[in-house]
Amino acid sequence: MAMHEKYEPQVLEKKWQQTWEARGTFRLGRAGPRGKKYVLEMLPYPSGKMHMGHVRNYLLGDVYARYFRMKGFDVVHPMGWDAFGLPAENAAIKDGVHPATRTAENIASFKAEIKTLGYSYDWDLEVNTSDPSYYRWNQWFFLKMLEKGLVYRRFSRVNWCTGCLTVIANEQVKDGVCERCESKVMDKEMPEWAFRITNYSQVLLDALDGLTEWPDRITAAQRNWIGRSDGVEADFALEGSKEKVRIFTTRVDTIYGCTYVVLAPDHRAVASITSAAQKAAVDAFVAKMAARSKTERTEEGAEKEGVFTGAYALNPFNGERVPVWVANFVLSDYGTGAVMSVPAHDARDYDFAKKYGLPIKTVIHPSAKGPFEGEGAYTEDGVLVASGPWSGQPSAQARKDMGAWLLKEGLGKPTVTWRQKDWGFSRQRYWGTPIPIVYCERCDPERKGLPVPYEQLPVVLPDIETDKVLTGKGEPPLAKVASWVNTTCPKCSGPARREAETMDTFVDSCWYFARYLSPKFEGAPFDPELARKYLPVDIYVGGPEHATMHLLYFRFWTRVMKELGLCPVDEPVTRLITQGIVNGPDGRKMSKRWGNVVAPSSIVQKYGADTARGYVLFAGPPERDFDWNDKAMEGVSRFLQRVWTLAATHEAACVGATHDGAYEGKALEIRRHAHKALKRVTEAIERLSFNTAIAGIMEYVNALYLVKEVSTSAEKAAMGEAIRTLAVVLVPFTPHFANELAEVYGAKQPLEESEWPAFDPALVVDDVIPYAVQVLGKLRAEILVPAAATEAEVRAAAEAEPKIIAALGGKPVKKFVFVPKRLVNFVV
């Protein structure tokens, strides 16, 4: 078959996509002499169109999936849809289209577009989280976790929009008002369902050490988020009262410097301890703080404010009497909601003390030599002073001893506090997994909720009249669907009501990677046997913005799945790759607002998927951001055209050419280029350096271009081999193009069904090697030396070089440094 003059991606890409599909090239279980590889990319929320971030994300996985398949691994490479969630519901509120309809349309168009890029997915594994066959298992997990005590109902403070009459996420609060309706947002105590993820805080923290193939930024973010801090709790008795205030501190060594105690505005004790004289001021302050949302109250730069309660507390160590204040900077949901303030040794306490004229008492010196002489608070460790019997001790020692003393005296104890909170997962939304709970007034007067029996799962979302139910106002949408919400009690069969809230969509993404292995499995969330065979995920690619949400939740969930006997591993993912952002050509984040969006579809249409793929991979290292550059992208298009021309030029002479004898001269050079390219690309892929892999291929093509003519049978055979090798190294990056090339040069099946060849070690070394010759570390000459030359021979050659003779100037050589195959250095 003769090649067309011009490379026409539109025709050829469709052809190969159809070929792969028809042959089932990417089906699971096809190959596998070397074992399995599970390559996964974070599943997308199906918006109507792909953006460049998606393209890049899936490409990084696709390169590995194709490479590993050719290396002989049984590769799992699935794709699915994170189909529940707010955008579809908000769109429904706006235009009345049912979320299910909108979602189905979006999936269809997203899927059609994703297919134009030629990713190597096994579409038989596709999963849709909004399908009852999927979310029934969310409900199943919920019930299992309820049994294990890992799900509970609690009262919690949430952002309550006074206009929409619903809970909204922190991200939706802008400057204290709702971003949608611009009404005031308040804190509200509401019942909600929560997972007891904090039971696993220590385990999740410890296991981070084992995640050696995760980026540091992600494990660091999780460590930070879990936020273990070791300290003590200590009781301050209240003067003239039987009550006491328990504080938490990590710096008990500074306690002799405590000059006041501060409670959070919503601390339980505030009302009871406030003196009559201070009541009006305290009430006003507490009310003012309650009217602000949590985000507003803790916003950066928020002024520290507080009022005196009129009460006094007694320091457990020395009995010193200190005033008790209420202030906005203390959080009720961290530690004990009360702190001891040591302005001399804490920056925040210092600011507050300065503002309200509270005393500052130094109890730590940087060393035994004397006091801190800088401005503000001294917050480092040091040596205790003015601290009774503890004076003279170093901070670390004092913390240990003082904690033990508190425990012995019954005044407190060493303790650990965590920043991480339990995961509240109920949402007042329609488009999510119904929580399988019913409320029966007779069997459950306290409204704790009765679990729906397993055999009644799934609790399916009711169909609704969209414009009546999804109004964005009033009670949760499902509560308005009388035919659904009214049900019978599983215990007494009397009238009961269903829980009208749905689950956070992060639940869906906690276990989808396991579901992919057996998406139609009926008896359990997934087939445990396949899980044993294919888990954990070997490579997981996604954005770093999920560091402390999804990537933490699914680690938690995996632990639970293991305890349930479903899953063989403790951790879901061995190697995590977090890809950088593709910015617009102007260097700003792509956004309609800036008009700098480059749509993948337009690039695919104009230049073809292979150009888009090649460019996105060539633009820079996977983990780094880059700015889109049309010119550079066109460079990749030009490169592919150039390869095409090269292959067409040699087609007549080299396709099918063979040669039996030895290769030498030009023919040998061609073979050397091929094997060096193979080596370079293979090694670059292995170390996630796709941009340099492509640079290597370009260099290879440049070298083949310089060959110009092939005439002998050896040259023809070598060039034929070289172009087939070129096709192979291109497959992971520009698969349609590569397959077309291979087919013209005689391949009978898609390259992905063939083997990734090994390079010949004998062909990647040259027989003449350039040595750099340095004198005193400065480059003075370059000499060509046979590869087999000994140190003495190289030295002799170097010393014979005129420039070196001049540079040495007859001075005696004190030392001769010899680096084989690289350089020599004369030290004089």
Added chain:
RNA sequence: GGGCAGGUGGCGUAACUGGUAGCCGCGCCAGACUUAGGAUCUGGUUCCCCAAAGGAGUGGGGGUUCGAGUCCCCCCCUGCCCACCA
């Protein structure tokens, strides 16, 4: 305030365990082929110097080494994420 990336030509980047700094691409310059070229091919392109010879050079300053973009110490800058967390 904390954490994590980064800082190398005009630009995106490259340099495996310390060993010739700048691969590859973009841009630019020159030449070839051309009626033409915003096509294609070839060559050049860190800076200083007309050129050569030579010198300087990987954010700044020190250090270790025969030799440092790479290792150690101090400092500066940029980006991202988290943050009144006691």
